[in-house]
Amino acid sequence: xxLELSVTDALAETPWWLSAIKAVVIxxxxxxxxxxxxxxxxxxxxxxxxxxxxxRVGPFGLLQGLxxxxxxxxxxxxxPTAADKAIFILAPIISATTCFLAFAVIPFGPVVxxxxxxxxxxxxxxxxxxxxxxxxxxxxVYGLVLAGWSSGSTYPLLGGLRSSAQVISxxxxxxxxxxxxxxxxxxxxxxEIVSSQDRLWFAIILLPSFLIYVVSMVGETNRAPFDLxxxxxxxxxxxxxxxSSLKFALFFLAEYINMFTVAALxxxxxxxxxQAPWPLGGAIWAGANDGWWPVLWFVAKLWIFMFxxxxxxxxxxxxxxxxxxxFGWKVLIPLSLLWIAIVATVRAVSNEASIDRQDILIWxxxxxxxxxxxxxxxxxxxxxxxxxxxxxxxxxxxxxxGHPVPPLPGQQAVAVAVVASPSNxxxxxxxx
Amino acid sequence: xxxxxxxxxxxxxxxxxxFWCLAxxxxxxxxxxxxxxxxxxxxxxxxxxxxxxxxxxxxxGGIFLGVVQVVVYTGAVMMLFLFVLMxxxxxxxxxxxxxxxxxxxxxxxxxxxxxxxxxxAVSRATFPEAVGVGxxxxxxxxxVEAIAEAIFxxxxxxxxxxxxxxxxxxxxxxxxxxxxxxxxxRPQPEQSVDRIRSAHPTPHPSPGVYAQHNAVxxxxxxxxxxxxxxxxxxxxxxxxxxxxxxxxxxxxxxxEDGERE
Numbered sequence: 188x189x190l191e192l193s194v195t196d197a198l199a200e201t202p203w204w205l206s207a208i209k210a211v212v213i214x215x216x217x218x219x220x221x222x223x224x225x226x227x228x229x230x231x232x233x234x235x236x237x238x239x240x241x242x243r244v245g246p247f248g249l250l251q252g253l254x255x256x257x258x259x260x261x262x263x264x265x266x267p268t269a270a271d272k273a274i275f276i277l278a279p280i281i282s283a284t285t286c287f288l289a290f291a292v293i294p295f296g297p298v299v300x301x302x303x304x305x306x307x308x309x310x311x312x313x314x315x316x317x318x319x320x321x322x323x324x325x326x327x328v329y330g331l332v333l334a335g336w337s338s339g340s341t342y343p344l345l346g347g348l349r350s351s352a353q354v355i356s357x358x359x360x361x362x363x364x365x366x367x368x369x370x371x372x373x374x375x376x377x378x379e380i381v382s383s384q385d386r387l388w389f390a391i392i393l394l395p396s397f398l399i400y401v402v403s404m405v406g407e408t409n410r411a412p413f414d415l416x417x418x419x420x421x422x423x424x425x426x427x428x429x430x431s432s433l434k435f436a437l438f439f440l441a442e443y444i445n446m447f448t449v450a451a452l453x454x455x456x457x458x459x460x461x462q463a464p465w466p467l468g469g470a471i472w473a474g475a476n477d478g479w480w481p482v483l484w485f486v487a488k489l490w491i492f493m494f495x496x497x498x499x500x501x502x503x504x505x506x507x508x509x510x511x512x513x514f515g516w517k518v519l520i521p522l523s524l525l526w527i528a529i530v531a532t533v534r535a536v537s538n539e540a541s542i543d544r545q546d547i548l549i550w551x552x553x554x555x556x557x558x559x560x561x562x563x564x565x566x567x568x569x570x571x572x573x574x575x576x577x578x579x580x581x582x583x584x585x586x587x588x589g590h591p592v593p594p595l596p597g598q599q600a601v602a603v604a605v606v607a608s609p610s611n612x613x614x615x616x617x618x619x
Numbered sequence: 620x621x622x623x624x625x626x627x628x629x630x631x632x633x634x635x636x637x638f639w640c641l642a643x644x645x646x647x648x649x650x651x652x653x654x655x656x657x658x659x660x661x662x663x664x665x666x667x668x669x670x671x672x673x674x675x676x677x678x679x680g681g682i683f684l685g686v687v688q689v690v691v692y693t694g695a696v697m698m699l700f701l702f703v704l705m706x707x708x709x710x711x712x713x714x715x716x717x718x719x720x721x722x723x724x725x726x727x728x729x730x731x732x733x734x735x736x737x738x739x740a741v742s743r744a745t746f747p748e749a750v751g752v753g754x755x756x757x758x759x760x761x762x763v764e765a766i767a768e769a770i771f772x773x774x775x776x777x778x779x780x781x782x783x784x785x786x787x788x789x790x791x792x793x794x795x796x797x798x799x800x801x802x803x804x805r806p807q808p809e810q811s812v813d814r815i816r817s818a819h820p821t822p823h824p825s826p827g828v829y830a831q832h833n834a835v836x837x838x839x840x841x842x843x844x845x846x847x848x849x850x851x852x853x854x855x856x857x858x859x860x861x862x863x864x865x866x867x868x869x870x871x872x873x874x875e876d877g878e879r880e
Contacts (some may be wrong), residue, residue, distance in 0.1 A: 314762045318686045325694025336659060351698060584668050
């Protein structure tokens with residue numbers, strides 16, 4: 188049974204007490220999710236690294252996050268002498284408050300009935316809600332920068348500057364990846380973007396936008412492999428080096444909730460939001476998109492992204508800072524601009540000249556195929572071949588350059604006599 | 620803003636309450652920009668004013684304007700300001716000595732004069748009958764659509780001129796700060812090969828940790844008690860601020876005396 192009320196109307200008629208309940212529920216959802224995420228991250232990374240992970244506090248170690256939180260709260264709260272005290276206290280507050288705000292416009296589900304009142308499962312929605320998320324995250328950056336500056340210490344300052352430069356750069360790529368979605372959905376309101384994906388997810392038709400967004404969302408949240416602001420090897424702890432106790436906990440909380448925010452935005456803009464995944468919706472199970480079921484789909488999609496965050500952290504080493512910035516400015520942003528130009532052209536042509544979109548896609552595909560063939564032929568004609576290392580034929584020298592080295596691909600390893608060291612004098616000298 | 624509110628007779632109670640709560644914050648923060656002693660504090664008060672103004676815009680129905688104000692001004696422009704302030708290191712050591720005589724008095728007078736001028740101009744201006752944002756939005760079929768239509772039809776020339784000015788400024792900034800490399804860039808593989816072939820492929824020894832000092836300027840001690848030069852940064856050695864142990868310092872003085880004689 189689908190309730191016949193548009194999201195805007197349902198939100199406009201929502202009484203204040205229901206909005207208050209929604210706000211509290213969103214807050215609770217995020218805090219509990221953070222606790223679960225801390226546990227999940229440690230367990231999953233542990234599994235990826237052949238360890239067990241936390242398993243002492245509560246069943247399966249589930250209460251580990253809570254225990255850590257209590258421990259953090261009971262730690263001594265240090266404010267360095269050189270710190271700018273007011274801003275030092277303000278910075279974590281800015282970080283931790285702004286990160287919650289973005290979730291106000293994320294739709295968890297369609298219009299449902301709560302206590303006899305019809306309302307949409309999102310706190311609010313307006314014509315530019317996606318831009319609002321961008322605005323809130325850009326205010327959140329102040330927390331990082333001010334924390335770095337107010338600590339009155341070199342490493343935090345460098346970390347703060349790094350993180351702000353990183354977040355601002357990747358926010359541009361992120362904003363550009365939204366443009367194609369706006370063009371296709373014809374709106375910047377989250378609920379309308381979700382409803383315009385009822386047939387096909389934007390992750391499929393706008394795949395380049397989706398990929399750019401996924402990369403930039405990892406950069407935006409300062410997570411591995413882009414966790415340069417707190418690169419321990421270079422900056423001790425980055426912007427939060429001088430923070431301890433609950434102030435540090437606030438930064439920690441903000442980082443995790445920011446992850447949930449970007450993941451929720453990715454779900455909403457590209458993965459159809461709360462709509463049931465493909466085989467379920469409509470054909471197999473007519474009721475999959477009604478009532479409270481969509482909340483389940485939404486949370487499931489959210490956690491796919493959260494798992495991806497953990498997976499990346501367990502898999503990839505940290506990038507070098509200059510490579511990372513180069514990637515953002517010289518690869519992601521030009522690619523997004525090119526893709527927007529293509530999308531806008533295709534849309535304009537199919538709207539104005541009444542050419543079928545299928546024709547455009549077919550001819551575009553043909554052009555790409557021709558380009559590919561030409562480039563392959565060109566490679567043959569110009570006679571360029573894969574460069575082989577010139578010393579491939581030489582016999583393998585296990586001490587080339589004065590240091591023990593492994594054989595190059597194609598070289599034959601020769602067994603070398605190992606001379607027994609004085610510590611294991613009993614072992615025999617091995618022969619080839 | 621006051622003029623606008625006065626012109627529309629039906630200001631709702633909620634709007635009035637929000638206005639009288641937010642307006643003092645905006646004005647107070649604006650005054651604090653001038654009164655703050657640290658440049659970073661001024662920048663923060665500026666950001667506060669901008670956010671409060673954005674909230675006022677949103678309250679008046681200009682949602683797009685309010686949100687873009689936060690994204691562009693608070694998020695990008697002020698952030699760049701902060702960036703520069705932090706990089707050039709303007710902090711507690713700001714000087715408050717007037718370099719130009721009577722600059723402060725002249726500044727206050729000019730500011731007050733400008734304020735009077737502005738108020739006179741705004742209070743004497745005649746506004747057309749306000750139709751409200753709702754009517755303008757309905758005419759174009761939506762809030763964002765209305766703004767898009769205004770920018771890309773009626774004001775398209777102004778819009779393009781503004782973007783040309785911005786691009787020129789960006790290119791100019793890049794041209795001014797561009798620096799030619801004097802030496803060719805050495806890629807990481809080359810550096811690592813050089814390092815392995817150098818006499819010292821492992822990391823340098825870390826600086827010393829002693830009862831009195833624990834910092835990068837304290838060199839580690841070799842087994843014979845002399846300081847290891849490799850354990851302190853080159854820059855500190857050049858500045859001559861390396862903190863040697865007393866014995867080592869005495870030895871060094873003796874060496875220098877010996878060289879001089």
